[in-house]
Amino acid sequence: MGAHKKGSNNGSYLYDPLLLEGLDWSSARNLMSPNITSTDPGEEWLCVRPLQITDHNKGFLTLLAQLTTVGNVSQHDFERQYWLMQRSGAYYVTVIEDTRSQTIIGAATLVTELKFIHNASIRGRLEDVVVNNTYRGKQLGKLIVLTVTLLAKKLGCYKMSLDCKDNLIPFYKSIGYKIEAGNSNSMIIRYETAPS
Numbered sequence: 001m002g003a004h005k006k007g008s009n010n011g012s013y014l015y016d017p018l019l020l021e022g023l024d025w026s027s028a029r030n031l032m033s034p035n036i037t038s039t040d041p042g043e044e045w046l047c048v049r050p051l052q053i054t055d056h057n058k059g060f061l062t063l064l065a066q067l068t069t070v071g072n073v074s075q076h077d078f079e080r081q082y083w084l085m086q087r088s089g090a091y092y093v094t095v096i097e098d099t100r101s102q103t104i105i106g107a108a109t110l111v112t113e114l115k116f117i118h119n120a121s122i123r124g125r126l127e128d129v130v131v132n133n134t135y136r137g138k139q140l141g142k143l144i145v146l147t148v149t150l151l152a153k154k155l156g157c158y159k160m161s162l163d164c165k166d167n168l169i170p171f172y173k174s175i176g177y178k179i180e181a182g183n184s185n186s187m188i189i190r191y192e193t194a195p196s
């Protein structure tokens with residue numbers, strides 16, 4: 001059964017759910033045991049799919065709060081951001097729903113960036129990876145990250161990169177991410193307030 005047919009279908013998806021159906025999981029075959037995929041996540045009640053606008057009511061922001069500060073994001077704020085993301089076409093926010101409780105229990109985002117370089121190519125960035133703490137250690141982290149990583153490949157990205165804390169390096173290495181010698185520094189400027 002296809003990912004988009006499972007779970008509660010509330011009509012609108014952030015991106016086309018059919019994109020998750022044709023992912024080539026062959027390269028991930030030895031990375032998980034048992035082998036689960038986005039279309040066959042191992043339990044009937046698990047559903048891997050694009051974000052939906054109704055996920056605000058399914059604990060999506062509560063889940064993100066296990067990753068970092070979310071702040072006061074009203075339904076209106078959420079919906080505005082959702083439509084902006086959908087209109088841009090660059091955001092592939094992907095979630096895992098526990099359909100028994102209709103709760104979002106995992107998430108990861110692929111952000112695509114259009115380039116002039118490399119023959120006008122496209123690169124992927126992995127963002128906002130989180131699994132609900134009561135569901136961790138069951139390969140769902142690997143599953144959601146691999147899902148968006150394979151999606152990046154399918155969309156034609158020439159590379160996919162991420163920033164992470166030191167303690168998560170083994171996690172990302174276990175699913176194929178590498179530290180490239182001389183090319184893996186992450187630098188930052190933080191602004192106290194976001195521009196309006």
Ligand SMILES: CC(C)(COP(=O)(O)OP(=O)(O)OC[C@H]1O[C@@H](n2cnc3c(N)ncnc32)[C@H](O)[C@@H]1OP(=O)(O)O)[C@@H](O)C(=O)NCCC(=O)NCCS
Pocket residue numbers: 066067128129130131132135136137138139140141142143163164165167168170171174
């Ligand atoms: C990181 C995270 C998504 C992993 O989710 P998960 O569902 O527990 O991951 P998996 O079950 O797929 O674990 C895969 C492997 O990574 C390891 N791992 C998971 N979290 C780890 C951590 N915080 N530190 C070190 N190793 C970790 C697991 O031990 C497991 O190893 P194994 O396959 O050899 O047993 C989850 O711990 C989380 O949401 N953390 C809080 C948010 C966060 O830090 N996100 C990442 C931002 S870059």
